Amino acid sequence: MEELSEMKTPGETLVEIKNLNKKFDDTSVLKDISLDIHQGEVVVLLGPSGCGKSTLLRCINGLEKIQGGEIILEGEKLNEQTKRMHLIRQKIGMVFQSYDLFPHMTVLENIILGPRKAEKRAKKEVVKEAEELLQRVGLLDKKNAYPRQLSGGQKQRVAIVRALCMHPKIMLFDEVTAALDPEMVREVLDVMLKLAKDGMTMVIVTHEMQFAKAVADRIIFLDNGIIVEESDPQTFFTNPSTDRAKQFLNLFEFDAI
Amino acid sequence: MDFNFIREYVPYFIAAAVLTIRIASIGISISILFGLLCSIIRYFRIPILHRLIDIYIELSRNTPLLIQLFFLYFGLPKLGIVLSSETCAITGLVFLGGSYMAEAFRSGLEAIGNSQIEAGLSLGLTKSQVIRFIVLPQAISISIPAFSANVIFLIKETSVFSAVALIDLMNVAKDLIGLYYKTDETLFMLVSSYLIILLPLSIAFTLIERRLRHAGYGN
């Protein structure tokens, strides 16, 4: 995978996370996380399984109640209670490992549901945009198919398009290739690389290290609910400063054994 | 078999069948809506209300329709509430049917994973839009077999309406037997009436279920 050569200058802050604390019952899962995500930036979250990556994404999308700190999107504070939560979520696209397409709807219906019902946009215009997006990910011919008729990689590309059609300010990806057969991983990662090049702000959780290196502007390494290391991909992959990051990276190095 | 007798009294059965169908359709339609509402309240654990509904469902499922009707028809007037036979019949049917429908829909709702709801919320839909466009359509199609069994069950239950003096099929049959002792003919007409109502419905449901199975939702 080719690397994004040009260094981006960080845009203004889109998401501010300040001293975020998240507990499940009495166990702290995220401990005092502070993190700013800038316009157009691609942040890749790495870390061992169970360290809190999914939970962090879910907090950013308001799917989890938080016990401390705050999350601010474009100056507006996220709060599970707020009646505006659905409006805030319209600015955030999220793609899950398990695709979660709606099985009773065709591909096109899946994509236009949000724009039509949440944003009340005109059907004709939304369908046109949905078709253009499908074309871009090479799935226009599947627009009338049902999710069960698609391969995993196709489903995941549809899920990405479904989120994109809402014109999100930021996209969150949670291990979106983890459930895919190896030959389908590439087609999904390519779509994400293209998005990054187009300047989409993204937070990506992945175990594809080559991809992380290629797509990231910044790597955040989480362990046990704490940000242990934060650096540019070059530094992180060639010269990690903490032992925990070194150990983690070693897991992906077969020739090091 | 006295066919002249049958010919003479068939209109009574038709009238009674029309009444039964009318009350059953109203009662069952309301049961479906009420059951759906109950199952949604339980599914989302809406405070206080879901406790009340738990109690209602236990009460409704563990008492016979006959007793429920007696309560409505003979018990309520003592509290100053007088309901007509028809209102009693419909109310009784809804009280019974609501809980059965709620249980049928529950199995459908429980088959919808939380991830579907979260996927909908992530798009920026409101909770009620998620219920309407994502949860209900899937839950209902999963519930169709249990749901159709309940419709048939409730129609059969209408045979106790005569207890609240409604001129339904059972009541006509009882009267005719009492008046003329034409037991064979009367029972023949009674059974035929129920068959004519239930058989087409049963076939229709089977066809719908088969279609749904072919459509085969799910990833």
Ligand SMILES: Nc1ncnc2c1ncn2[C@@H]1O[C@H](COP(=O)(O)OP(=O)(O)O)[C@@H](O)[C@H]1O
């Ligand atoms: N709904 C939940 N209830 C209780 N514990 C949870 C829940 N979700 C996640 N956890 C716990 O929180 C920790 C972080 O989970 P998660 O964010 O899914 O990790 P990751 O995505 O990095 O693998 C894990 O220890 C996990 O067991």
Ligand SMILES: [Mg+2]
């Ligand atoms: Mg995870």
